[in-house]
Amino acid sequence: MVFVRLLPMSFFAGCENTWPGSWIRHGQWAFAVTETLHVMVLGMLLGTIIVMDLNLLGFGVRRQSAAELASDLAPWTWSALALMVITGIPLFMSEALRLGKSGPFFYKMLFLLGAILIHACIFGRAKSALGIGSGLGKLLGALSLICWLGVALSGRAIAFPFLLHFGPTP
């Protein structure tokens, strides 16, 4: 599946013509700077996510309860996510037509949506229902890690489409 099948072509063309889109596409430093910010925040975001997920699975920071850790990490996770979206949207706009036709980009957004929902669920339930190593905690922790792995892999596959191309080498 690709986004151009779901949304009209004019949407993608319109995105590329907005000022952030054309600024990033034509500016000499704009793309490099924005993408560097995006990757920098990625480290921060993955860091908060991984520490939380490992705790739920019973690894890493174990002496703190899921509730304690969630209250420590939630503000960092959500602000990192906000920064990812703020830097990610202009990056998308700069090559909306190409990304709209990209299969890996579609799966990246799908995994991302799943990952965000699971994390909202984890933070929402951490206060009451999630014990370290509990069945639900392990399930949510594992699902979250799998979703983020999917985001990372399909994200890389946007640049190297054959990573998600199963079949004979193109």
Added chain:
Amino acid sequence: MSPLLSLVTWLNDTPFSVTLREGYYAFPIIETIHILGLGFSVGTIMWVDLRLLGIAMRRRPVADVIGQLEPWAIGGFVVMFISGFLLLLSEPLKCYTTLAFRIKVVMLILAAMNVWYFHKRLPRDRSQWDRQMPWRAKMVGLFSLVLWLGIVIAGRWTAYF
């Protein structure tokens, strides 16, 4: 030609390097592993730094945060180092000539010295740190945070220039 440049030129033409560079899957797969390792190493190192600076996880004992995250930071770093070394082997000449990569290597050495200082020059007993964080430990956290952010930036920029 400097000895280092001759070494790099020789490395660049070794069959292993050529295979990594020209293979279809090798580079993107190693690079993906490198980025996943980034989450584990930089992601966990950053929490230790933020705790040392008193910015995040303030209510948790310092020794607790460091002790529990350190194995993951080290494990992630090993993955980063091996995958990064393979990436370097795949294009030695390009790395040699890229300013961003040279800066990255310098910052990696500084980060290693920072870790060495933290473990060898600061007291082993960190139980007092919850009441009073020594300024030298705070500096280690700040240096580490700045260096790792710089390493990520320089790493990304190696691909551009």
